[in-house]
Structure formats: structure tokens, C-alpha cells
Amino acid sequence: MPRRTNKQIKEYTLKSGKKKWKFQAYIGLDENGKQICVTRQGFNTYNEAASELTKLKAKGIEKSYQRPNQIKFDEIYELWFENYKDQVKESTANKLLIMYRNHIKPVFGNKYMDKVQVKTIQRFADKKAKEIVKYKDVVRQVGILYEYAIRLGYVKENPVKRIIMPKRTARPRRDIKHNVYTRKELEEFLVTAKNYSIRPYTYFYLLSTTGLRKSEALALTWNDVDLVGDKISITKTLSYGYDNKLIVQSPKSEMSNRVVPISTKLKQVLLEFQNYERKQALISNKLFHTSLGKYLTLSKPDQWLRAIYKTNPKLKKITIHGFRHTFATLLISETNVKPKTVQMLMGHETIAMTMNIYTHINNSNRKDAISSIKTLNI
Structure with missing residues (x-):
């Protein structure tokens, strides 16, 4: 007992x-x-x-029942998050939860909100600007919690509004201009990948010729692939939910729910991969899966990439997301595709997002999606 x-x-x-x-x-x-x-x-x-x-x-x-002006950051966060988590996707809520635990809680968690001085928040913002690229998201979250505390009557003002937002000094992991392959570099990579294993080869070929996000490609099933109509439907994505549990959810945004054309060569690669799976008795409704037919983890493509680079150390190294950038870069630089078409193919929420990322590549007039991909013909 x-x-x-x-x-x-x-x-x-x-x-x-x-x-x-x-x-x-x-x-x-x-x-x-x-x-x-x-x-x-x-x-x-x-x-x-x-x-x-x-x-x-x-x-x-x-x-x-606490006295007014006497509530701690952890307490106001719990109250705020309880409401917030029901308004967004689980993966979005989980990212916010991790951000709070990693960056805000260690500094402010046990502090009473009305006792924190503006200079303390300024020092916090200055420090985060040196540590992480998306430091503004962290600082803004502190401000959001203060606004919530104001509404509940615990504090009278938001001290975050009084700081000077510092300039970023933390370096991005990789500049987009350098996180891409030329056509020749991509071809060299794909040759190495094919010699390594057909599954990662098919995966990276898919990213390079469609611009899919890592998680979108991992979530694909054969039902999403129309080898007769030469198109792939992007209707879901893999992500991490609470406690790092792998979940399937809707795409990143409304524009991310899209249909992407398949080039002639990609169709051939997919047919070869499908035939390989049949011969190995590894048939699953999922394109990329474990031996038990379950979805692969989001870290698996990174493991493949490291193994391929180890096989051929001479290859230029880019990130998984770099293959998405490579697709868009080659599409814009080697065809006359229209900016609106690039937005549609990439699943960007706005045309401004597309232009902000890729205007450094080419500003010339552009053509339409299917013909552009056939012209590219990687």
C-alpha cells in the first residue's frame, strides 16, 4: 500500500x-x-x-486567487498556452512549447512579471540576437505573454515595447545562395546516391525535380502518385507532435496543398523504385517506409545524406532543404517560368515569399509549370 x-x-x-x-x-x-x-x-x-x-x-x-501584479512567467504561459494549443496544429504548438522551454523559461520562468525591468529584457534580446537566427520570435513571444497578462489584469504595461530590437549577429546555418547545386553538381550527387542505394536516390531525385519539402516527401503514399496523369498530390506532411511523437497532418499552409507535375525522368525513377520494392517484397502503401511498413522518421534523410557524402567526399555539401532550393534555382535560371508558377509549385503562401527568396537568381519573364519542368528535364 x-x-x-x-x-x-x-x-x-x-x-x-x-x-x-x-x-x-x-x-x-x-x-x-x-x-x-x-x-x-x-x-x-x-x-x-x-x-x-x-x-x-x-x-x-x-x-x-493571487494578488494582482503577482504572477510568474511560467504561470501566465500555462494559462496562455492552454488556449493557444487548440487554435493551431499540434506541430506548431509543440514548436512554441520547445521554444519557451529552451529560451524563455530558463531566464524568466520563475520571475514575477511585474518585477522584470526593461533593461533585463533588453539584455535578453541582445543575447538571443547573438545566439540564434530567429531571435525575434523568442523576444516577441515574451511580448505576447505580457499582453496576455495585461488583459488578465496582472501587469499594466508591456516592457518589451520599450526595448530596441537588436540586429541579428547569429549566422544562418547556410546562406541560400550557397545551399544549392548547379545542374552539374546535382548530377554528380545523384550518380553517387544511385550507387549507394535506390531508396535515398529516389528520395533525393524526387526533391530535386519537384521542390517538395522533406516532410512532404516522407508523407507520400502511392495513392498520391498518379503515374498515368504524371502528377503528385501533396495533401499531408510528417511532423513532430507533443513528446516528439511522429504525426501526419495537413500541409504547412493552404498553398502547400497542391498538385505537382512529374517529369518524364522522374516517372521512370519512380517506376524503377516501385519495381525494386516488388522484387524485394517490401510493398507498402507508403513511398518511403520502414521494414514494418511504417513512416520513416524525419531524421532519416539526413542520415542518408551523411552516408552519401561519406561515400564521395568530393561532393559539395548542402542541406536537405538545399535540394528544394536547387529545384527552384534551376527552374528559374534555365526556363522562362513565371513567378506565380514558382509560388504554386513550391507551395509558398504568398508571391512575396517566393520573390524574396529567389529574386537574386533571375528577374526575367517566365513560363508555365508543366512545360517548364519538361524543359528542365533533370
């Missing part, structure tokens, strides 16, 4: 002689400074009472 260590939980006897459990717990102060207590009774076991007491604390009842 587990030890009954919580002295707030006590046993009592009904007139019938039946034993029951109850507790009385202090949960804080109201806005006038008066102590607030709650009483619950009628539990059949000590564990039932203990579970209910834990739930009351987890729901933040004690936070609701």
Missing part, C-alpha cells in the same frame, strides 16, 4: 459506519488579500481524494 503522505487528506466515518476521505486545501489569496480554501469530501479511497486535489492544483485554481 502506498504511503499516505498528504496530511490535508483525512479519513472520516459516516453514520452508517462507512469510511470516506476528504480534504481541505489552501489555494491562495483573493484580490483583497483574504485567504481562500476549498473543501472536497465523499471520496471512497485516499487515492481518489489525492487525485482530485492534484487536478485542482493542475487547473491553476491557486493561480486564480
Whole structure:
């Protein structure tokens, strides 16, 4: 029997002689400074009472009765996140959760919000600008929490509005201008990849000739591939949810839900891969899968890439995302594709996003999607 260590939980006897459990717990102060207590009774076991007491604390009842201007960052974050997580995709909520835990919580988590000075937040922003590329997202999140605290009456102003946002000094992992292959470099890579293994070869060939994101390609099933109509439907993506659990969800944005044409050579590569899978008795509805037919993890393509580079150290090294950039770069530089068509193929939410990324490559007039891919014919 587990030890009954919580002295707030006590046993009592009904007139019938039946034993029951109850507790009385202090949960804080109201806005006038008066102590607030709650009483619950009628539990059949000590564990039932203990579970209910834990739930009351987890729901933040004690936070609701704190004095005005006395709430900690961790507490306001829990209140805010509880609402936020139901409005976005699980993967988006998980990324925000990780960002808070890694960057905000270690500095501010246990601090009372009304006690934090502007200079402290300025130093925090300056430090993050030197450490990470997306430091503004972190600083803005601190501001969002202050705005939420203002609405709840815990603080009167948002000190983040008073800082000077620093310039970024942290270097991007790789400049997009250098994170691409020329046609010759891509061909050299694909030859090495094919000699290494047909599965990673097919995967990287797919990225290079469609511009798919890593997670979009990993989520593909053969039902998404129309080898008769020469097109692939992008309707889902792999991502990490809470506790790093692999999940399948809708694409990144509405524009990311799209149909991408298949070049003649890519069609041939896919047919060869399909035939290989049949011969190896590895048939699965998923394009890229484990021996048990499950989705591969998001880290698998990076493992393939490192292995291919190890096979041929002379190859120029780019990231997985670099193959998406390579597709767009070659498409723009070697065809007359229109900017709007590039936006559609890449699944960018706005044309401005497309132009901001790729205007350094070519500003000439462009043509339409299917003919451009056939002209490219990698």
C-alpha cells in the first residue's frame, strides 16, 4: 500500500459506519488579500481524494486567487498556452512549447512579471540576437505573454515595447545562395546516391525535380502518385507532435496543398523504385517506409545524406532543404517560368515569399509549370 503522505487528506466515518476521505486545501489569496480554501469530501479511497486535489492544483485554481501584479512567467504561459494549443496544429504548438522551454523559461520562468525591468529584457534580446537566427520570435513571444497578462489584469504595461530590437549577429546555418547545386553538381550527387542505394536516390531525385519539402516527401503514399496523369498530390506532411511523437497532418499552409507535375525522368525513377520494392517484397502503401511498413522518421534523410557524402567526399555539401532550393534555382535560371508558377509549385503562401527568396537568381519573364519542368528535364 502506498504511503499516505498528504496530511490535508483525512479519513472520516459516516453514520452508517462507512469510511470516506476528504480534504481541505489552501489555494491562495483573493484580490483583497483574504485567504481562500476549498473543501472536497465523499471520496471512497485516499487515492481518489489525492487525485482530485492534484487536478485542482493542475487547473491553476491557486493561480486564480493571487494578488494582482503577482504572477510568474511560467504561470501566465500555462494559462496562455492552454488556449493557444487548440487554435493551431499540434506541430506548431509543440514548436512554441520547445521554444519557451529552451529560451524563455530558463531566464524568466520563475520571475514575477511585474518585477522584470526593461533593461533585463533588453539584455535578453541582445543575447538571443547573438545566439540564434530567429531571435525575434523568442523576444516577441515574451511580448505576447505580457499582453496576455495585461488583459488578465496582472501587469499594466508591456516592457518589451520599450526595448530596441537588436540586429541579428547569429549566422544562418547556410546562406541560400550557397545551399544549392548547379545542374552539374546535382548530377554528380545523384550518380553517387544511385550507387549507394535506390531508396535515398529516389528520395533525393524526387526533391530535386519537384521542390517538395522533406516532410512532404516522407508523407507520400502511392495513392498520391498518379503515374498515368504524371502528377503528385501533396495533401499531408510528417511532423513532430507533443513528446516528439511522429504525426501526419495537413500541409504547412493552404498553398502547400497542391498538385505537382512529374517529369518524364522522374516517372521512370519512380517506376524503377516501385519495381525494386516488388522484387524485394517490401510493398507498402507508403513511398518511403520502414521494414514494418511504417513512416520513416524525419531524421532519416539526413542520415542518408551523411552516408552519401561519406561515400564521395568530393561532393559539395548542402542541406536537405538545399535540394528544394536547387529545384527552384534551376527552374528559374534555365526556363522562362513565371513567378506565380514558382509560388504554386513550391507551395509558398504568398508571391512575396517566393520573390524574396529567389529574386537574386533571375528577374526575367517566365513560363508555365508543366512545360517548364519538361524543359528542365533533370
